[in-house]
Amino acid sequence: MNTVKRFAPSAARILLGLVFFVFGLNGFLQFLPQPPAPEAAVRFGAALAATGYMFPLIKGTEVVAGALLLSNRYVPLALALLAPIVVNIVAFHTFLTPPNPVAWLVLALEVYLAFAYRAAFRPMLAARVDAGAPASAGVERGKLRPVESAA
Template sequence: MKIIKTIVFAIFALMFINAGLDKFLHYMPVPPMPEALQKVNEAIMSLHWLIPLVGFIELLSGILILIPKTRALGAVMVFPVMVGIICHNATFMPEGLMISGIFFIINLWILFDNKEKIKMLIN
């Protein structure tokens, strides 16, 4: 079970490292979007600091999740990003809810797996 957990957490971390790097390097093609989603995307892009901030958080949290000692901190850092992804998919791209829901569950799994460390952060 420990090997499976390590593999799942590593895939989760690598997905966020990839997403964070793409915010800076723009190497993944952007699929065609409906007009409503294009308007939302333009509004988000008009805040010039937001995409680099999200990219940095995704990149850093992905790296932290790869390291077992810092996995709890990485999961806490990426949790608000995951909530945003879930809300965005629920509103604009319901077909993306399946994969984002799986990744959200993995994030919750990491948080639950490290609940003692997280309790220390709160106290």
């Protein structure tokens, strides 16, 4: 295995983890200045803050998932937690602010890591698994297969 293939997932994991850990903490501590935003983006942020729970929930999830990625623990869980946040980041920077290439970089890192950890997601893609079945039920030699019911 060449060096790039060997270290690319780790580099992507650390970079994505840093982005979410730092910007998640910034949501609570405000140590990075906010750039000026268009009115629509300001209204969106104000609406999230007005709920009283959504903004802390999003930023808390970012901090936890970023820490998981940085520590190389529960990486597939962190990627699953971040997926809807990443989609919202891309949508926000596509529709409410001037285009931001960092949003697309975050999306690319998320998709790349999901592909790199695809074996961990494979059991979730089984069309039918009986309750209480082991996590590997429905997956055989890397391919999805139907699970036969005992009834």
